[in-house]
Amino acid sequence: MPVDQKSLPPAGEDLINRPAHYMRGIEVIEFIESWSMNFSLGNVIKYVTRAPHKGHYIEDLKKAQWYLKHVIEGSENLERFKKQMQALLGTKISKEILSGSK
Numbered sequence: 001m002p003v004d005q006k007s008l009p010p011a012g013e014d015l016i017n018r019p020a021h022y023m024r025g026i027e028v029i030e031f032i033e034s035w036s037m038n039f040s041l042g043n044v045i046k047y048v049t050r051a052p053h054k055g056h057y058i059e060d061l062k063k064a065q066w067y068l069k070h071v072i073e074g075s076e077n078l079e080r081f082k083k084q085m086q087a088l089l090g091t092k093i094s095k096e097i098l099s100g101s102k
Contacts, residue, residue, distance in 0.1 A: 028045060028046050028049050028050070029042075029046075032046070038071075040068075040070050040071045040074075041067070041071055043063070043064070043067040044071070046064075047060045047061065047063045047064035047067070048060070048064045051064070
């Protein structure tokens with residue numbers, strides 16, 4: 001099967017360490033880490049920022065949407081859990097107990 005030359009990266013591009021679709025000023029991973037984002041939120045940022053540059057615009061936006069939905073559902077579940085625990089204990093639960101910090 002012949003290779004489509006348009007699908008090949010430019011000569012000399014480092015697809016592992018510094019792919020062009022990640023290099024727009026600050027590297028996406030540096031931004032994600034600087035904001036201490038979890039895996040799912042990091043993937044939202046990654047897919048949204050690279051969508052216009054990688055050639056799979058709609059697919060990348062749908063992936064970002066999937067991860068964002070996952071984050072929202074997890075946050076809603078945590079809020080429901082907190083309310084259930086507060087009702088069960090009959091008192092307000094401190095942030096320290098819920099977060100696991102002392």
